[in-house]
Amino acid sequence: MTIFQPGDLLLVTFPFTSGKRGKQRPALALVDTGDADVLVARVTTQMYNTAFDVRLSDWKGAGLLAPSVVRLHKLAAIEKNLVVRMIGTLTKTDHERVAKALTQFCAGW
Numbered sequence: 148m149t150i151f152q153p154g155d156l157l158l159v160t161f162p163f164t165s166g167k168r169g170k171q172r173p174a175l176a177l178v179d180t181g182d183a184d185v186l187v188a189r190v191t192t193q194m195y196n197t198a199f200d201v202r203l204s205d206w207k208g209a210g211l212l213a214p215s216v217v218r219l220h221k222l223a224a225i226e227k228n229l230v231v232r233m234i235g236t237l238t239k240t241d242h243e244r245v246a247k248a249l250t251q252f253c254a255g256w
Contacts (some may be wrong), residue, residue, distance in 0.1 A: 157233055174234055184226055205241055208235075
């Protein structure tokens, strides 16, 4: 079974809330413990600006097609069979920025 690393960018089929269909979207792998699921954060081209949105400075280097934002407060635990393919990996600088924002996000817990 594939194990994804934190910082891997994945193309996943996010299921709609009805569970009947889904849409392929990029997502950032956060936690993979080796079971059938992976915890991901939504990646979007919509430019949001909250404390938990991280704009990727090197989106091209990460394998994305357009300027993108990681939305750390939009998380999903998805089955790995919904992963279509791996897109790429965050650059070191973007990985560090996401890690810092994620630490701040979890500090409120």
